[in-house]
Amino acid sequence: MMMSLPPIAGLDADAVSHFVQSVLKEDLGLGGDVTTDLTIPADARLIATIQTREQIAVAGIDLAQVFFEALDPDVRVERLARDGDELQAGAPIMRVEGRARPMLSAERSALNTLQHLTGIATLTRSYANMIAGTSCILLDTRKTIPGLRAIEKYAARMGGAHNHRMRLDDGILIKDNHVAICGSIEAAVRAAKAGKSALPVQVEVDTIDQIEPALKAGADRLLFDNMSVEMLREGVALVAGRVPIEASGGVRLDTIRAIAETGVTYVSVGRITQSAPAADIGLDYTIAA
The missing domain is CATH 3.90.1170.20 (Quinolinate phosphoribosyl transferase, N-terminal domain)
Structure with a gap:
């Protein structure tokens, strides 16, 4: 005992x-x-x-x-x-x-x-340390060893990251598969909003022309997925501070500084727990x- x-x-x-x-x-x-x-x-x-x-x-x-x-x-x-x-x-x-x-x-x-x-x-x-001095916040992801998520995300916090979603029930993140099934970003956001959850609605976008439809439908936060640094700068300028922006997808130690300097609010890195x-x-x- x-x-x-x-x-x-x-x-x-x-x-x-x-x-x-x-x-x-x-x-x-x-x-x-x-x-x-x-x-x-x-x-x-x-x-x-x-x-x-x-x-x-x-x-x-x-x-x-x-x-x-x-x-x-x-x-x-x-x-x-x-x-x-x-x-x-x-x-x-x-x-x-x-x-x-x-x-x-x-x-x-x-x-x-x-x-x-x-x-x-x-x-x-x-x-x-690579993004120290910028206003960007480092996030972890759900890319963890099954059964070890809580302690791996704890370790990420000890290293200086903030935790993203711990589970699927503590955040709404509309991704490309949700959009494909719903038919459009607008339809997916409206469906999420209609549920009247207290959770903010985050929407993944991978092209610049998806940004305005997501915002007009009521997205509370955007995730720019696998965008180049140039696209990130363009997207940040277009959003113009209306909602927080997260950059994600293939972020490496040698690229994270340039990503953070585009003005995104967050950058999420799966490698810190996965690799x-x-x-x-x-x-x-x-x-x-």
């Missing part, structure tokens, strides 16, 4: 418990860590230092801690950084002291989680006295 947990990494207490137990079950299976149980004395104790081997924006420290606590409630954990901190190579993140067997068994689950979330936060920080590499974070042990 796990201890009562506070909200952690974008998850409420029940979700934290479910996530940690599911990950541990995936790794331990039904028989547990047979190698550790056969080779490590039951009374052995270890001190573990978790540190980064590269420059990172860290995310997932509290969640990593819970894995160690789940297998050893008496483990002692010292957090040496906080989520969102930028750390240089060699910087310590956490020290853990406790019984060797549960610590070794929890190690991979804790590290996998910390490396994955920190990788997202680190890549996100790189994108956020972030795991951070190079290691764990070293010493035998405790």
